[in-house]
Amino acid sequence: MRAVGYTLQTAVADLIDNSISADATGVDIFFGIEPVPYVALVDDGEGMSPEGAISAMRLAGTSPMRIRNPNDLGRFGLGLKTASLSQCRDLVLVSKRDGVLCGFEWNIDHMIERQTWSLLVLTEEELQALPRFNELAARTSGTLVIWRNLDRLAATVGDLEASFDAAMMDVKSHLALVFHRFLSGEHGKSFRISLNRSPVQGADPFLASTKATQLGTF
Numbered sequence: 001m002r003a004v005g006y007t008l009q010t011a012v013a014d015l016i017d018n019s020i021s022a023d024a025t026g027v028d029i030f031f032g033i034e035p036v037p038y039v040a041l042v043d044d045g046e047g048m049s050p051e052g053a054i055s056a057m058r059l060a061g062t063s064p065m066r067i068r069n070p071n072d073l074g075r076f077g078l079g080l081k082t083a084s085l086s087q088c089r090d091l092v093l094v095s096k097r098d099g100v101l102c103g104f105e106w107n108i109d110h111m112i113e114r115q116t117w118s119l120l121v122l123t124e125e126e127l128q129a130l131p132r133f134n135e136l137a138a139r140t141s142g143t144l145v146i147w148r149n150l151d152r153l154a155a156t157v158g159d160l161e162a163s164f165d166a167a168m169m170d171v172k173s174h175l176a177l178v179f180h181r182f183l184s185g186e187h188g189k190s191f192r193i194s195l196n197r198s199p200v201q202g203a204d205p206f207l208a209s210t211k212a213t214q215l216g217t218f
């Protein structure tokens with residue numbers, strides 16, 4: 001399951017799909033190496049109730065047969081888990097909805113130790129100790145996804161301390177391209193993405209806003 005073919009770029013993009021489906025106005029992505037290397041994504045979407053978050057952590061927890069909203073970019077109920085676990089051994093999902101906060105964790109090493117699919121339920125104290133928890137706490141609703149123990153990333157880029165920045169700059173370029181229509185507000189409302197507080201500017205491959213471009217009709 002960890003080897004279904006994601007790259008760091010496509011894995012991050014899959015999480016952003018979920019934020020767009022949750023009606024978020026934007027996603028703030030953070031990465032760092034303190035206290036341990038992590039990638040964190042916070043959105044201001046509708047968030048999930050504790051039951052919703054448990055179901056979100058379940059593999060194929062959302063049926064492909066379910067009628068979805070037209071803006072829902074999901075399909076198989078897998079992306080959050082497969083994208084995340086393709087990059088890390090420790091996935092934390094924290095969500096806030098109707099003022100209720102909840103947090104759950106799939107930790108592969110814990111599961112190996114227990115020899116079972118044992119989902120960790122985080123206490124309020126544990127939530128507060130999470131990287132970037134304050135970003136979510138400050139919002140009325142939203143979702144924070146954290147990846148830690150980035151073994152796959154470390155295996156592809158080598159020493160994280162030296163290569164994390166460059167790997168995340170590649171992510172930024174990828175997001176600028178694949179989400180350019182969302183970033184420019186083409187879908188009726190604009191969508192923001194930032195990376196360590198630096199805004200991602202959309203990169204339109206068709207150069208539509210360039211003077212020399214003539215827009216054709218087909």
Ligand SMILES: Nc1ncnc2c1ncn2[C@@H]1O[C@H](COP(=O)(O)OP(=O)(O)O)[C@@H](O)[C@H]1O
Pocket residue numbers: 018019022043045046047048055056057061062073074075076077078079080081142143
């Ligand atoms: N950022 C988010 N905000 C709100 N709900 C989310 C978020 N991420 C995931 N979910 C919920 O978890 C479910 C499972 O997500 P995922 O595993 O990516 O599968 P899919 O997107 O195909 O449904 C989603 O259908 C959605 O209900």
Ligand SMILES: [Mg+2]
Pocket residue numbers: 014017018073074075078079080
């Ligand atoms: Mg999804």
